[in-house]
Amino acid sequence: MSSQRRLETRRQVLPILQDAGHRAVAVQQPLSSIADDVAKVRGVLDELGTPVVVVGHSFGGVVITQAAHNAANVSALVYVAAFAPDEGETCPDVDPVEARVMAAVQGPSDAARFGFVSGPPAWREHRTHYVVAENDQIIPPDLERFMAERRRPGRSAAIVPRCDRCTIWSAVRGGCSRPASPAAG
Template sequence: MSEQKPTVVFVHGAFAESASWNGVIAALYAEGITSVAVANPLRSLAGDAAYVRDVIASVDGPVVLVGHSYGGLVISEASAGNDQVVGLVYAGAFVPEPGDSAFSLSASEPGSTLGDALDAHPISTGGVELVIRRPLFRDQFAADVPVQVAGLMGATQRPVTEAALKDAVQAAVPGWKDRPSWHVFGSDDRNIPVAVHRAGAERAGSRGTTEIAGASHAISVSQPEAVAATILDAIRGVTENRAAA
């Protein structure tokens, strides 16, 4: 494992889907980095994390795990006790302590306008799933993305269950507590207050933090080069750590 270049495994969050990483994947491919974008089920935190662990297990060699938004909770849970994960990147993502949920973290600082943009739809298994109303999607989620692209994103958004956003992290030691992490986020994120991002990076002892002025929540789409640069920093960092070990 020590001689292998890490594979990057991407985990999207709520109201996004795996193609939201396309620009980042292309930038990494140009640097010879292999990536896998997970289709995050968005049904429950425990179930989503279990699925991501299955994807990680299918990869040959070490993994740098990258999460966006709610995906930050998923990667924190999925990486707990998983030695295959050598580093974490939080891209506009929650950095949870045990017991935290997406709902609790988003309300821990003022500034999120997401609640007023959501519709809830009953699902046959019980409870509801949430979507961002299409007329509000660009302003809420992707204000710095071209209108046509944001329109496609709104049409292909993956609904998330309300239960998943209320589920608390169960891992006693989330992955960021015992392995290095890097953080990138936008200053104009309307889903997760920027103060929550800053606090998360500080909590995790970030090895590198990039705050992108004017960037929205959809930084993997609007700022793929900056996100890729953070991931490349992470790959260099974990490679140096493993070489020195």
């Protein structure tokens, strides 16, 4: 998602959350390394102190998986068309061609993130929800479903038909169907 599209999405989504009475914060990750991104997000989580729901999209899923590990104030994680790696997995354990495409569309960032090996996942500790984008052209929907289904029992997943990589953008613009199946998993 381009910087402009990210900004436009935040302009549309954040007011919806704020109008509903939530304190919504969008963390600006440095994208210099996953370790730097994790440190930035963890620092914000620590500053907030109060119970927080952490949302990650795309590689943001890797970041929240690491940043929310052992964070007592995290009440839930939400993965939106995002990577949710288990301990020992690399960032995308996907086809090398897919990895090159992801690198091209991700925007400026460090190349090392594609080989990053995940530590203990926060999704094993916290209530977790996953939104699968059925038409995602970057993370294969089958991989998204796999990551959504392997979480501990009692978690939920929603399959969103007709939604692509930019799930949040599409949803606020009315381009997605409602979730087809909120399934407990």
